[in-house]
Amino acid sequence: MSMTDTIRDKLTEQFSPLHLEVIDESESHHGHGGWREGGETHFRVRIATRNFDGMSRVAQHRAIMAALDEELKVSVHALAIEVVPAP
Template sequence: MTTERISMIRERLEKTFAPQQLNIQDESHKHVGHASAGGAGHFDVEIISDSFEGKSLIQRHRLVYDAVDDIMHTEIHALSIKASTPSETSS
């Protein structure tokens, strides 16, 4: 189930943002026994995309949540997001 959920998240984020980099980690094991999760997972997303240029942190998070809206609360219980632009990550 974990790889299916990651694939669902990856598909939506790649389609929406065409990211230069995308890392998705399943962190559900850290939340075992979290009753309100209802079987949905906890995920950590690091995404780098030109789509975030000129956007505030809140706007970036909203865009990511919008991209996975159809699977929030069914497949995803919690989503930790680090959304950056390529210029913010280059040295």
Template structure:
């Protein structure tokens, strides 16, 4: 399974998001540390989920890091996050 697909599948399963975007930004980092020629090393995730309702920004990020622990320990070099609860997105 491709890295982006794995990220999308895990976040969908664990967060049941109303909105989810997984953006591969690896091409913007070609030649940088951690970049691989085949890509899929640098990602940006935007998610809106009710799971985030009672969590602050740091708690939301830690939750996503936990869900994506395998990817962060291996193929993913960098991950940026924009995580919102439905009430934040309005």
């Protein structure tokens, strides 16, 4: 399973998002720190979920980071998080 799929599956299971995009931006970081051949090192997540209602932005980001703790420790070098309003 690709890292994109792993991230998508974990966030879907944890937050039941109404909208979720997992974008592998690794190629645009070619040659930068943390980049490695084959990519899957730099990601952007756009997520909308009711689970974040009433949470601060910091709490939302911490929840996402906690859900992806193992991936961030082992293989994901960078994660950009965009929490968008739930429709």
